[in-house]
Amino acid sequence: NAGVTQTPKFRILKIGQSMTLQCAQDMNHNYMYWYRQDPGMGLKLIYYSVGAGITDKGEVPNGYNVSRSTTEDFPLRLELAAPSQTSVYFCASSPASGGASEQFFGPGTRLTVL
Amino acid sequence: AQSVTQLGSHVSVSEGALVLLRCNYSSSVPPYLFWYVQYPNQGLQLLLKYTSAATLVKGINGFEAEFKKSETSFHLTKPSAHMSDAAEYFCAVRGETGANNLFFGTGTRLTVIP
Numbered sequence: 001n002a003g004v005t006q007t008p009k010f011r012i013l014k015i016g017q018s019m020t021l022q023c024a025q026d027m028n029h030n031y032m033y034w035y036r037q038d039p040g041m042g043l044k045l046i047y048y049s050v051g052a053g054i055t056d057k058g059e060v061p062n063g064y065n066v067s068r069s070t071t072e073d074f075p076l077r078l079e080l081a082a083p084s085q086t087s088v089y090f091c092a093s094s095p096a097s098g099g100a101s102e103q104f105f106g107p108g109t110r111l112t113v114l
Numbered sequence: 115a116q117s118v119t120q121l122g123s124h125v126s127v128s129e130g131a132l133v134l135l136r137c138n139y140s141s142s143v144p145p146y147l148f149w150y151v152q153y154p155n156q157g158l159q160l161l162l163k164y165t166s167a168a169t170l171v172k173g174i175n176g177f178e179a180e181f182k183k184s185e186t187s188f189h190l191t192k193p194s195a196h197m198s199d200a201a202e203y204f205c206a207v208r209g210e211t212g213a214n215n216l217f218f219g220t221g222t223r224l225t226v227i228p
Binding site: 094105 | 118123146148150155156157158159160163165204208213214215216219221
C-alpha cells in the first residue's frame, strides 16, 4: 500500500492564482482530512470528509474548497491565493472505527504565495 | 471544547539522557490522546495513543506516555535519547464531534546533543 499520497510536494503561487492540491489514499478509509501547519502553530483542520459526497468545514476553511467524488481522492482547491495561505498542507485519512482510530498522514505540500 | 498545551517549544537533551516532553489536555469527555512525531520534511507518524485501556502506554522506538487524569496530562518519555530521536513531537486530542478530527498542540522540537 502507498498509504496517503500528496502532490505536488512544493509549489509557488502568485497572489490571485488558483490551484488544486491532490490527495489520495489506498486504504479504503472513509474519513479524510486537510490540515495546514504554520510555524509554531501546530496543525489546524481546514476541511474534512466522512465519505464520498460528504464534506464539512473545519476550523480554518476560508479561502478553500473541497470535493469528495470517490473514497480514494480528496482534493483541496485554493481560489485567489493570498500570502496568508503560505503554509504546509497535510492530508490525512482514518477508518470509520471510532475515536481511537489512527489518522494516517501524507508527506505534505509546501505552498508559498508571493 | 478540546485543546492541548505543550510546554516547551524546544527541548535539548544529551544522547543517553532521559527525554521528557510535556502535554496537558482539556476535554469535557474522557479523551483519546495521541503523540505524533514529525521528522524533517516528512509527514506525521503515530508514536502512541491512549484509549483508556491502560494509563501507561508504550509506543514505537522506546517511547511511552502516562495518562494522569488528576493532572490532565499525557507526558511523553524515553529513558535514553538517541540521535535519531531528533524531530518535532506533537500531542493531540480527539475532537468530540462526528468529524473525529484531532486538535494538535503547537509541537516540541527535540534536539539530541552528542
